Amino acid sequence: MRLIIAEDSALLRAGLARLLADEGHHVIAEVGDADALLAAVTADPPDVTVVDVRMPPTHTDEGLRAALHLREHHPHVGVLVLSQYVEQRYAAQLLAADTRGVGYLLKDRVAHVEEFLTALEQVRAGATVLDPEVVRRLLARxxxxxxxxxxxxxxxxxxxxxxxxxxxxxxxxxxxxxxxxxxxxxxxxxxxxxxxxxxxxxxxxxxxxxxxxx
CATH class of the missing domain: 1.10.10.10 (Winged helix-like DNA-binding domain superfamily/Winged helix DNA-binding domain)
Structure with missing residues (x-):
């Protein structure tokens, strides 16, 4: 599949790109902030974007807001959000509207390569993919x-x-x-x-x- 990676950590960004390339996928852009992500998607829409929740300049919710923008203006682009922690408010926002082709995983899940790759395939196919811990927290909420x-x-x-x-x-x-x-x-x-x-x-x-x- 064709992917765009939006992650402010250069090390993680490069690692994801290498992993996906080794699996036969095409990473068409690697960006470090939300503005660059939106510009890259507008210029050449991918199948799926992998987006970090917290990105520059404030490292709060720039990635999440960019993901919500993509869901509204590029509904055919899958969005897989990665987060260091379970951020219930952000997960709830992302899932408040159309949940087709949306995923929310903890970054620890990336270490389980097969699970991560399967999640990407499911998001591309239009499914909703949620980290089990995210589901548990949302149900508790x-x-x-x-x-x-x-x-x-x-x-x-x-x-x-x-x-x-x-x-x-x-x-x-x-x-x-x-x-x-x-x-x-x-x-x-x-x-x-x-x-x-x-x-x-x-x-x-x-x-x-x-x-x-x-």
Whole structure:
């Protein structure tokens, strides 16, 4: 297949290019930043692009944003994203729309040559390829979101105010309800979020973190 590699590490970029060439594939461009990737794809669209999530200049999400751009403007080009760690927000963004011809693998997976090559073939064929660890994290994130969706409107309001640092007394005054009613709603929130009951855990803090992370 015809490929473009976008990876800011020159060593990894060269290693990938050599590996793919040895397997009979044609690497038509090797680039080190997102702008160069978009220009290369526009000039000569490949079958698949291999894209690092974090690229210059900020090394945050340039590669991911370039991948999203490619999905929108070059939908027939497969995109296999590589990441050092599981970045749930980035994976969710990439999979939010059309997932045909999309892959998200951890860089450790590249060490398993056959798995990596198989993933490229699957992406070229229009399949969706996800690293098992990415799937596990996304499912865990979905379960957390599902727990929050079980809250009533009043319970969500109480949780929102708790996340803002309000005390039960302050919440009661703002909502014009009794402090005992606030405590009842708070305990319902803790139970629905399945937070542990033990002396070593502050359920109020865990609930606020769960809300903020959602």
């Amino acid at each position: 979905t379960r957390r979101t599902d727990d929050l969706e079980r809250l009533t409107d009043r319970e969500r309001t109480v949780l929102t105010l708790m996340a803002q640092g309000r005390t039960n007394t302050a919440i009661a005054q703002q909502l014009f309800i009794s402090r005992s009613a606030v405590e009842k709603h708070a305990n319902a929130v803790f139970d629905k979020l399945r937070l542990p009951r033990d002396d070593a855990t502050n359920r109020r803090v865990l609930a606020a973190l769960r809300f903020l992370n959602s």
